[in-house]
Amino acid sequence: MATEGENQTVFDVAAASMLTKELRDVFASGKTRSYEWRISQLKSMIKMCDEHEEDIADALHQDLSKPKLESIVYEITMLKNSCTLAIKELKQWMVPEKAKTSLLTFPSSAEIVSEPLGVVLIISAWNYPFLLSLDPLVGAISAGNTMVLKPSELSPATSSLLAKLLPEYLDISSIKVVEGAVSETSALLEQKWDKIFYTGNGRVGRIVMAAAAKHLTPVVLELGGKSPVVVDSGIDLQIATRRIIAGKWGCNNGQACISPDYIITTKDYADKLVDSLKKELEAFYGKNPLESKDLSRIVNSNHFSRLTKLLDEDKVSGKIVYGGERDEANLKIAPTILLDVPCDSLIMKEEIFGPLLPILIVSKIEESWDAINSGTKPLAAYLFTNNKKLKEQFVMSVSAGGVAINDIAMHLAVHTLPFGGVGESGTGSYHGKFSFDAFTHKKAVLYRSFMGDAALRHPPYTLGKLRL
Numbered sequence: 001m002a003t004e005g006e007n008q009t010v011f012d013v014a015a016a017s018m019l020t021k022e023l024r025d026v027f028a029s030g031k032t033r034s035y036e037w038r039i040s041q042l043k044s045m046i047k048m049c050d051e052h053e054e055d056i057a058d059a060l061h062q063d064l065s066k067p068k069l070e071s072i073v074y075e076i077t078m079l080k081n082s083c084t085l086a087i088k089e090l091k092q093w094m095v096p097e098k099a100k101t102s103l104l105t106f107p108s109s110a111e112i113v114s115e116p117l118g119v120v121l122i123i124s125a126w127n128y129p130f131l132l133s134l135d136p137l138v139g140a141i142s143a144g145n146t147m148v149l150k151p152s153e154l155s156p157a158t159s160s161l162l163a164k165l166l167p168e169y170l171d172i173s174s175i176k177v178v179e180g181a182v183s184e185t186s187a188l189l190e191q192k193w194d195k196i197f198y199t200g201n202g203r204v205g206r207i208v209m210a211a212a213a214k215h216l217t218p219v220v221l222e223l224g225g226k227s228p229v230v231v232d233s234g235i236d237l238q239i240a241t242r243r244i245i246a247g248k249w250g251c252n253n254g255q256a257c258i259s260p261d262y263i264i265t266t267k268d269y270a271d272k273l274v275d276s277l278k279k280e281l282e283a284f285y286g287k288n289p290l291e292s293k294d295l296s297r298i299v300n301s302n303h304f305s306r307l308t309k310l311l312d313e314d315k316v317s318g319k320i321v322y323g324g325e326r327d328e329a330n331l332k333i334a335p336t337i338l339l340d341v342p343c344d345s346l347i348m349k350e351e352i353f354g355p356l357l358p359i360l361i362v363s364k365i366e367e368s369w370d371a372i373n374s375g376t377k378p379l380a381a382y383l384f385t386n387n388k389k390l391k392e393q394f395v396m397s398v399s400a401g402g403v404a405i406n407d408i409a410m411h412l413a414v415h416t417l418p419f420g421g422v423g424e425s426g427t428g429s430y431h432g433k434f435s436f437d438a439f440t441h442k443k444a445v446l447y448r449s450f451m452g453d454a455a456l457r458h459p460p461y462t463l464g465k466l467r468l
């Protein structure tokens, strides 16, 4: 039950329990299973985006100074694309899939039925707070579940906009928003869910997984990691550089889960690469990037100090070859490149998640594979090369959630590819049909008639029956 504090309602374990019970009753009514309900919710979500594009972009600007175009392209349009695809494909996704049967069950037929899981919890992060909240919701709705969304408290403007808009556009009896931080999320995590879909860091990922284990609840964990970019020589350097910049600073100023975390290149190519990065960065963000309206700010002062600490470490501060400027009052850090940083520096030990880009030097590009594999498995790994053999080696020997060759982050835009991590970068995946599958149980169904009752199945188990 929600208890009244002096000024506000507290969302505690009792309130969370009531909420899940309510959602379980709605799920049991069968309302969310119908094709029509699913389609109507998806269509309403598109309508909400169209009617509130300005409000959504404003909220994202308040939370992150996110440039409007970035918000429209990477958050609003991507969400609408997910809805449009689901609307177009849903009928097909819902059709039971025929399966082959074996001689043992002859005569029979079999199929795989996509069954909604029930009541699901979606916990999202602050860096793409609109898309990362609603894109999993598209999967949960398409699959016919009831659900709770818990947006991130670190992007409060978007969180409160979602809490306001979702009840206006979506079915409030089946889709709930709970705003809040650790105590509210903890209250939710005590409940029994049929799936928990969490986006965020691995420390909290472990808390989510431990809470889920108590109820044997399956999880999708969309986490992060240090995503490397290997740059070979002999490439179209200008295009490579522009793509690296778009994937790093053009994605929320580096605060994106699949942004390049560091670059690996050879000694003889490093200076050329740095020169090209400097030139293109200046063309994009001007001579004083702290004043550029095209760069997001750092989300809050904690993350600002975390990033400046990485930059100010003694063994790293002398390695800055571009940028390094900061404006604490406005939480801005300029695009910063560091050359030849030591592997034991703090910046190489944790996910950077910000505008700093260290470059590591190897003597041969093939040494990169071991360098990457010696760390935890990243969410994404990138290679720029024209060399076919290097491409094959990279794909076969580097373990990562996803890989893009000669581009950054764009694998995420291909809806036929699953998006998710491996090892410490996450478990499970979504996007396109994978989102539907993430919130669906694949139920095995066998149909038999009363013919063909094999004697072998019934006692007495005489060996003679084997020869029948």
Ligand code: NAD
Binding pocket: 123, 124, 125, 126, 127, 128, 132, 150, 151, 152, 153, 154, 180, 181, 182, 185, 186, 199, 200, 201, 202, 204, 207, 221, 222, 223, 224, 225, 256, 257, 258, 351, 353, 379, 421, 426
């Ligand atoms: P965050 O601080 O917004 O936390 C994520 C969610 O966890 C929030 O809803 C928050 O309320 C909740 N939370 C925080 N502490 C908690 C606790 N103690 N118990 C229960 N819940 C708690 O976001 P973040 O973790 O800073 O996000 C950045 C991380 O997320 C990075 O590591 C990034 O790589 C990763 N990320 C991954 C993806 C992906 O799709 N794989 C997308 C975005 C971000």
